[in-house]
Amino acid sequence: MSSELAIKAVNLSKCYHIFEQPRDRLKQFIYPRIQGAIGQPTKQYYKEFWALENINFEVAKGEAVGIIGRNGSGKSTLLQIITGTLTPTSGSVETKGRIAALLELGSGFNPEFTGRENVYLNGSLLGLTTAQIDEKFDAIAGFADIGAHLDQPIKTYSSGMIVRLAFAVQVQVEPDILVVDEALAVGDWLFQKRCFQRIEKLVSDGTTLLFVSHDQESVRTLTNRALLLNHGKSQAWGTSSDVVLEYRRLLHEEEMAYFSSLIPEPAKVVHETASVDENEIEPNTDISAVDSRVSNARSSQLEFGEGHVRITGVRVLDCNDQDCAIFSPGDTLKIRVHCKTSEPASNLNVAIRIRNKEGVKIYSWGTLNQDMSMQFSGNSDKSFWRKNISKNEEFYVQFECDCPLGMNLYEVQAAVSHEETPDYSNQRILHWIDEAAFFQVLLRKDEYFFGGICDLRVHAQWSN
Incomplete structure (x- = not known):
């Protein structure tokens, strides 16, 4: 793998065996071996479910990439393979550098341990020594901001408190690759804002980001490229804005398929053709022209x-x-x-x-x-x-x-x-x-000036 790449996936596939009955699992373990030994054709006692099929993509160091798709499209499976918690059925994935992942709520935490003990446990799993965790502990505790609960068992935490502590540990180790799934959705708005600010700082400092979210605007603004998964297959890969649009199209098509099944004659989608270069309009272009x-x-x-x-x-x-x-x-x-x-x-x-x-x-x-x-x-x-x-x-x-x-x-x-x-x-x-x-x-700077994306019409008053 090139030294400029952080992640490289080649023909990545994951297949699960679905057994209709528990005894079919035992049959699959025994019968094919016997059938093969006596020269008979082997019989398959399971159905195949391909969670991922031939996924190919490359992520450069320091790049922010979004992964989107409906539930069951293979997003979590892909992240688990990248982080090493799942083995692919075929294909390969290569990563370079330390990976910090926030996948499932509380993953890597022992519910019987206190928050403090879990910080040291999680840090050691990420490759940090006790001395390094000691050095970072105050920053972790400050970011998590759960107060005295830090010395209480994790099993007493709310889902928001768990994700606060988990995220605080992951980002403070300054990983080479940060993988974030939908876990942040359980946090309150203020904490989500702090998380996104921290993620943006890590990316600006050179951390590679894999970000999974159903919030299309977050994917559009936080990442520069995105991968759209649909039923385990790669449907789109490119700039985030283009992929998010394709995702909206996909959702619309599936919605229309549902409504069409309820009426005798489904509505026809009207298409038009056109040709205009996407880069035709530059930010400083005179729009009137x-x-x-x-x-x-x-x-x-x-x-x-x-x-x-x-x-x-x-x-x-x-x-x-x-x-x-x-x-x-x-x-x-x-x-x-x-x-x-x-x-x-x-x-x-x-x-x-x-x-x-x-x-x-x-x-x-x-x-x-x-x-x-x-x-x-x-x-x-x-x-x-x-x-x-x-x-x-x-x-x-x-x-x-x-x-x-x-x-x-x-x-x-x-x-x-x-x-x-x-x-x-x-x-x-x-x-x-x-x-x-x-x-x-445009602003008439001599007459009226303000900074930011909108004018709040602020007025100032002062004492004599």
């Missing part, structure tokens, strides 16, 4: 949905309803989403999401959010959700606000969905478009 291919051709490569209500266009407008690509904080910002039906529709929600060029979701909001407020106040008769729209009808929804955003390039995503109930509890995406439109926000 980008032609209509960006909002039409580019977005048609990044869309999915059933198609009986489709988004036909998204426009960014100024206070005079003129197309505009550059705004300043405080300017009126309007985003108009044009739609068309191919059959009668109702119970709709038209929504937008705004992201900056770093991929961070700044805001998401839809007509259903407004409808829910109207319903709460007892004035839901005129809600958009109750509106009946005819076949082949064209309509638009306009979102308007005073621009509160900081200086950056922003992407608009647009979606129209069917909401079975007006509360986001039963949603079906009808059409989704990534990169539906773009705009920039």
